[in-house]
Amino acid sequence: MSAAPGIIGVGETPLLRRPGPDCSTAGLLADAIDLALADAGVSAVEVDGLGVGSFTLRPDRAIDFAWRMGLGLRWCMQEEMGGASAINLLRQAWLALAAGQARTIVLVAGDHFVAADFTALVRQYNRSAQEQLTPLGSLGPNPLFAMLTQQQMRQAGLQREDYGRLCVTQRRHAAGYANAAYSQPMCLQDYLDAPMIAPPLGRLDCVPVVSGAAALVLSATPQGPSVHLRGGVAAFNLDRQESNGLSTGLASVADALWAQAGCGPQAMDVLGIYDDYPAMVLAQLQDLGVVPAGGLAAFTAQQYAGQGVPLNTAGGQLSAGQAGVGGGMHLLVEVARQLLGRAGARQLPQARLGLASGYGMVQQRYGMCANAVVLEGRQS
Amino acid sequence: MSATSQVVACTQCGHQVYPARLRCPRCHGAQWTPVAVSQAVLQAWTTQRQDDGTTAHLGIVRVGEDGPHLVVRFDTPPQHAGQTVALQWRQIDGYVLPWGQCLA
Numbered sequence: 001m002s003a004a005p006g007i008i009g010v011g012e013t014p015l016l017r018r019p020g021p022d023c024s025t026a027g028l029l030a031d032a033i034d035l036a037l038a039d040a041g042v043s044a045v046e047v048d049g050l051g052v053g054s055f056t057l058r059p060d061r062a063i064d065f066a067w068r069m070g071l072g073l074r075w076c077m078q079e080e081m082g083g084a085s086a087i088n089l090l091r092q093a094w095l096a097l098a099a100g101q102a103r104t105i106v107l108v109a110g111d112h113f114v115a116a117d118f119t120a121l122v123r124q125y126n127r128s129a130q131e132q133l134t135p136l137g138s139l140g141p142n143p144l145f146a147m148l149t150q151q152q153m154r155q156a157g158l159q160r161e162d163y164g165r166l167c168v169t170q171r172r173h174a175a176g177y178a179n180a181a182y183s184q185p186m187c188l189q190d191y192l193d194a195p196m197i198a199p200p201l202g203r204l205d206c207v208p209v210v211s212g213a214a215a216l217v218l219s220a221t222p223q224g225p226s227v228h229l230r231g232g233v234a235a236f237n238l239d240r241q242e243s244n245g246l247s248t249g250l251a252s253v254a255d256a257l258w259a260q261a262g263c264g265p266q267a268m269d270v271l272g273i274y275d276d277y278p279a280m281v282l283a284q285l286q287d288l289g290v291v292p293a294g295g296l297a298a299f300t301a302q303q304y305a306g307q308g309v310p311l312n313t314a315g316g317q318l319s320a321g322q323a324g325v326g327g328g329m330h331l332l333v334e335v336a337r338q339l340l341g342r343a344g345a346r347q348l349p350q351a352r353l354g355l356a357s358g359y360g361m362v363q364q365r366y367g368m369c370a371n372a373v374v375l376e377g378r379q380s
Numbered sequence: 381m382s383a384t385s386q387v388v389a390c391t392q393c394g395h396q397v398y399p400a401r402l403r404c405p406r407c408h409g410a411q412w413t414p415v416a417v418s419q420a421v422l423q424a425w426t427t428q429r430q431d432d433g434t435t436a437h438l439g440i441v442r443v444g445e446d447g448p449h450l451v452v453r454f455d456t457p458p459q460h461a462g463q464t465v466a467l468q469w470r471q472i473d474g475y476v477l478p479w480g481q482c483l484a
């Protein structure tokens with residue numbers, strides 16, 4: 001038994017490109033929780049804490065969902081900060097467990113979308129989207145990240161092929177994950193030939209919108225294999241949206257993360273980096289010190305060759321799909337799964353330390369939220 | 381005819397932002413005054429298909445070396461980063477929004 005809190009189970013539903021008529025957000029969240037509880041070997045009656053991240057659960061909130069799930073709770077939290085929600089939930093749950101506010105917490109995130117839902121969400125995402133971007137004809141995040149990618153290409157000397165190598169690598173990983181929306185093989189030429197969405201972004205630079213959910217179970221006193229938080233940081237609107245967005249808030253907090261973790265980025269065995277667009281994966285890797293300045297093209301070539309520390313090993317959002325707020329939880333769940341030693345055919349040998357990041361909440365031009373955790377797997 | 385510029389300056393510290401916010405991100409002042417902005421510099425550009433089948437030319441421009449970044453619409457496509465852009469403001473769906481025209 002460990003005196004420190006730990007993640008003891010994970011679960012994720014299939015990520016559905018075309019969900020059936022009976023599919024609902026609440027149903028997906030419930031299924032993910034059941035999977036994670038089964039993985040943890042924990043009964044629902046033991047759960048006394050619940051954290052929920054979702055855009056489409058409305059009109060219900062976390063507590064309404066708890067009622068529908070038959071859960072009586074001592075700790076309940078709701079998160080709506082998009083790609084940063086999963087790690088926000090994890091950091092808060094960790095504090096709650098350490099403080100004795102709960103003993104067994106389930107964190108779940110996910111969404112159910114049909115195309116019209118997603119279009120409405122991104123066009124009315126916040127006041128800036130409603131009053132400046134959408135009326136101007138800048139619809140959703142694609143054009144904003146297209147322009148950010150163009151600037152990164154110019155600044156770092158990158159070509160479309162460099163981003164393509166990242167996408168192809170993640171698709172290769174998705175082939176080993178049965179829940180991924182897209183797992184069929186893809187080559188670099190497929191990436192280059194895909195239709196342009198907002199130049200330089202082609203269709204395969206943009207995450208497929210899916211319906212699904214992912215969940216974690218945490219215990220205040222884990223017994224058996226568990227995953228522990230070595231360090232966690234977050235940055236919210238630190239630059240007031242007044243930079244060019246090529247660097248995320250992680251650049252300001254990376255030193256603190258590694259100091260807390262007591263190790264450096266070179267010690268990581270697995271990476272789960274928030275991949276709403278390939279350019280943002282590269283930006284975060286540089287901000288976190290995983291890739292040195294000037295090393296982005298070499299990093300993508302290394303990944304493409306199957307070398308270096310494995311990244312987004314269940315396909316990431318770019319291939320497995322982005323289930324709304326569940327996209328960030330997908331990455332966190334996969335890192336935890338690898339560190340628990342339960343990744344099946346994808347299992348990395350001797351994976352002990354992992355890094356997961358979140359990024360999101362686009363304002364005028366780029367995301368305002370960024371966070372990251374360093375996790376350690378322990379077998380007892 | 382161009383509508384009034386929506387770039388504003390904090391009356392307390394002079395910091396310029398677009399669009400106006402509740403408080404100045406630099407000094408937390410709460411009063412703004414409009415700033416006439418006629419030119420900016422192109423940082424990046426792209427295109428996006430619209431619901432009516434037309435293509436929108438979009439760009440990010442920056443006002444001065446330390447001024448705000450604006451997402452703007454163009455009638456004709458820009459050519460390269462660093463181009464000088466003439467700004468005007470158009471009334472669209474009840475909102476006053478920035479339109480750019482690249483100068484040679």
